[in-house]
Amino acid sequence: MSESVFTTPAEAEAAFYDALARADLNTMMSVWSEEDEVVCVHPNGPRIVGLASVRELWRQIFASGARLNIRTTQAVVSETLVLVVHNVLEEVAEAGSEPGGPPIVATNIYSRGAKGWRMVMHHASPTPNLMDIQVQGTPRVVH
Template structure:
């Protein structure tokens, strides 16, 4: 199967969230770089490094076939001609369910190569309740 060529990081990101929503493993892996220097962290999960480990994690995650409604918002995008970093919020709901999961903050990193733009990092974490931080809002936490 020939991989699509994503002409922009935005195109790769749209394909990533579409594959996630459809639980389409092949489409998901078409977004990822085939280099072994890739990493993925699912909410509450360990850091997964390397192409084979990332493939297996996505295979297991998407095997149930649950279709998700994924609304991405508040994108902050930075980068240059070769690298793009997208910081977004993910609002996820299993299709047919009324309850949403906690808000997820995700960072997606893409690189541009001979076959277009590909994902090299996806890091997603639940956003804690602002009340958990007390009066830290005007300060940097780390």
């Protein structure tokens, strides 16, 4: 595990998206808390719990060879002294392409510990195509 120290949640988040773009497993895992109570959920994917399982998930994703560029927008931040929640829209594109389709909604949670700020949760969900919802004309209730 890298000894990176992120002095702000924003530094940790920048490293997370940089590691994702470069498919860099070591940098990706340097962002995550070393505690085992971490959680990762990818769009339409299962809930992955535990540091070893999260590492294996990222290893498989990076081994696939896909390279993604992700631009985050519309950040909403909630913070306390030891916990910060970032909710962002992710505009996702394969490397060399422009984003297509609706954005992904992601919630990234960071905890401050002895080694600075580290990610404890990444939860990403697809957003519905707004044109499809407007055409349906009826409200969609999810819970």
